[in-house]
Amino acid sequence: MSLVPKVIFENALVHIPDFYEKGEKRVIAIELMTSHLNIDANELLKNTMEIDDSSVYYQNFLADLNRIEKGEPFQYVEGEVKFNGLSFNVEQGVLIPRPETEELALWVEEELNGKVGKGLDIGTGSGCLGIYLGKKLPGLNFICLDVSGQALKIAEKNADLNAVPIDFLQHDFLDSFPSVDQLSVIVSNPPYVTLAEKDSIRPNVLEFEPSIALFPPGPDPFIFYRRIEEFGREHLEPGGKVYLELPENSSGTIFKIFNSNKWTNKKLKKDLFGKERMFRAQLA
């Protein structure tokens, strides 16, 4: 049987779970149709093409739609996300990069333009922060560190994909500090979701994204931030900087954690939604 784009589109919308907003559902349906059936938004308007529902393309489209219907994040199904215009592979086992992390990367890029030295990305996941910055700031050689071997495998692929020379390090940052050369910059988006916030997270995030990437262990949600502060004092060069993504409503706590007079030039930055989600400090 032959199907026209409008029918395929409307049928897809029915199968995309309701935890996606209406606009998101439309984007997902069009992306799936574009990648499998070569039907983009223009073609949808024209509605002239006909797709054979027994074709391999259509069956693959249905298979992916089925994964989405079962709750798997769209980005895992597609296998790729854009991070400030660069492509990153993602699959289960690695956190899907978030828009606020893109904003953090842009802030670092803007402030460290032309900088030469070494950088460390703590909890690199897909490698989005370290690889993006390594690409945009070629004077900085980044080490991307993660405790998860699965995440590092994907990050290594992403470094190749973007042709960025990166050193990778599998290390448990809460267990001990890695031995690294003096650093010019530390960036991190560490796990920071509290168990109390678990209920407000979309079910498909909890089910499919790695919990080690979301939740810090133990009762202290700021454990990574305290460790990074201590590590930064020991391993940054004078004038070196640390840039961190923050949980919401944590500006008071982060200033308390970075209260040593060894830190100067402390600054919070708001994201596009006006929330203070980024922090920078500089070693005196």
Ligand SMILES: C[S@@+](CC[C@H](N)C(=O)[O-])C[C@H]1O[C@@H](n2cnc3c(N)ncnc32)[C@H](O)[C@@H]1O
């Ligand atoms: C919030 S995710 C951030 C991933 C990526 N940087 C991003 O922004 O999309 C936190 C990362 O920290 C890693 N992680 C968790 N515990 C860790 C530990 N003890 N030592 C090192 N990395 C850890 C997780 O595997 C995960 O990749």
